[in-house]
Structures are given as C-alpha cells and as structure tokens.
Amino acid sequence: MSVQFNEGLAAHLASRLTTVCHAWAITRKDGVVFAFTDHDRPLAFAGFEFRADTGLSALALAQSTGLSVDNSEALGALSDVSLREDEIEQGRFDGAEVRAWLVNWADTTQHWLNFRGSLGELTRAGGGFRAELRGLTEGLNRPLGRVYQKPCSVVLGDGACRFNLSQESYAQTLAVEAIEGARRFVWQTFEPFDVDWFTRGRLEVLDGPAAGLWGMIKSDRNEGAARVVELWEPMRGLVTEGTQIRLVAGCDKRVETCRLKFNNFDNYQGFPDLPGEDWVVSVPSSKGTNSGGSLR
Structure with missing residues (x-):
C-alpha cells in the first residue's frame, strides 16, 4: 500500500x-x-x-x-x-x-x-x-510453516525440491492425436515411457487458444495398443487435434519414488521415519521383561 x-x-x-x-x-x-x-x-x-x-x-x-x-x-x-x-x-x-x-x-x-x-x-x-x-x-x-508428515510436502521441481524437470527422460512434447471430453488424451504412437510415469504429473498446453493452461494428470495407462492420459478435470480452454502439449512426470510424494524414480533423495522434504499411529498407541506389556527395548 x-x-x-x-x-x-x-x-x-x-x-x-x-x-x-x-x-x-x-x-x-x-x-x-x-x-x-x-x-x-x-x-x-x-x-x-x-x-x-x-x-x-x-x-x-x-x-x-x-x-x-x-x-x-x-x-x-x-x-x-x-x-x-x-x-x-x-x-x-x-x-x-x-x-x-x-x-x-x-x-x-x-x-x-x-x-x-x-x-x-x-x-x-x-x-x-x-x-x-x-x-x-x-x-x-494463511498458515505458514512446515508440515511434519511421511510424504514429501513440496511441489516437484520447485525451489525446495530442486529437481530439474527439463530433462528429456522426465518430460516430452508432442501433438494431440485424439481427445475425448477435454480430459482424455489418446495416442497410438507414444515414447517408451513406463505406465504411470506421468500419473500425478502435469499436462501443459503450449499453443492454440488454451496456450498457458495446464491440468493435473489422474492416470497414465495403456489400453491395448494405445496410450491414454486422463486428467482430473477437463481443460478449461479449447484443445484440438494437432495442439502441442507437454507431459511432465508425476510424483506420488513417497520416499521410494524420490530415491528411485528421480534420484533426488537429498532434497526429500518429508519425514519417512516418523512413527505411525500403531507406535503412538503402543503400551508396555504386562508379560515378559520390560527392558526398554521394542514394545512389539
């Protein structure tokens, strides 16, 4: 002001x-x-x-x-x-x-x-x-501060994650072959990415009336010989066949995904060793020896 x-x-x-x-x-x-x-x-x-x-x-x-x-x-x-x-x-x-x-x-x-x-x-x-x-x-x-939880609390590729999403193996640019209901994209020819590679990722529109818009990917799967990428919500702009889009790999926030899929464990922002609810409600046993060791 x-x-x-x-x-x-x-x-x-x-x-x-x-x-x-x-x-x-x-x-x-x-x-x-x-x-x-x-x-x-x-x-x-x-x-x-x-x-x-x-x-x-x-x-x-x-x-x-x-x-x-x-x-x-x-x-x-x-x-x-x-x-x-x-x-x-x-x-x-x-x-x-x-x-x-x-x-x-x-x-x-x-x-x-x-x-x-x-x-x-x-x-x-x-x-x-x-x-x-x-x-x-x-x-x-709005509330500020870190959330203590097992899954990672940051967005893939942001300043805290520090992962470089411009790498070819984590994103691809291609033209739309077929689109159904503004949310289901189908390709007969597709790069050899693993199934679910783009699940929880982003679909970004690069040209046309919807240029600059993006949607979150709900699923990435094979249906017969076709590759199908489906969004959680329909795109809010016009996307037609031939429109250039960019698919960005998804992250499910688990420590295994960060370590094995992205090789980015040094920047993992979750707490994978945080005790769960079973540990919290555990009580000493009335039988056996209570030596200070594990309660299980």
Missing part, C-alpha cells in the same frame, strides 16, 4: 472544484496487462494507457492501518476488448495483481495509488462480472 500522497492532488482535493476519477490496472500472472478508468476519456500515467468506459467500476473500499485484511469489490462488463468470459473461466485472472489510483483527469501527474492487492473470487452474470479485491495483508491470512 502506498503511504505517499501526491501534494498536487491534495491541493486539488482541497479546492472547491475537483476533476478526479478512478483508474485500475490488472496484471495477470502471464504478464498480460489490462488498464481501465471510469472517466469518459482515456488516460495515460504511471506507464499505463487506461481505456475509458470499459472494464471496471469500484464499490466501497475498506482499508485499515492494522493487520486486518483490506477488501473491496469491483464491477465490470465482459467484452472482447476488456475482460472476456472465456479467459475468466480458464482461470487466467486468478490471483492477478490489481492497482487502483485516484487521479485528476485534467492533470494526470496528480495521482495517488490508494489500493494494491490481487483478484480473489470472480463471479459472472448477465454479461457482467463481480470481482473480489484482496489487499496486500491477505498474505498474512
């Missing part, structure tokens, strides 16, 4: 006649930027070109100086030139960065960043949408 108030804007707001409006910039995780203003003419400042009368209009903004979560809502219209329904449905706006300014449209050097956060839940109805805006303190509203 910006704490510096533009002195020129402060003087303007103190005058009897003001010419102010709101401006919004949305930056998606894929780098695409959308900028809007509720003024009737386009504006340019802070490195953005703000479109007029498209995109967003703000409701009440609740902010605080403590650690409570700042929140707001914004309303908008769906259109091909601003925020499209299919892109919202595909999740391309999930977690996008949002910045909002109060600006003097007669002199855009007078502007104040009065909100910064991210997009939360988006709902669509009647050709429009309602967006939940979450402030920077939202990050304080």
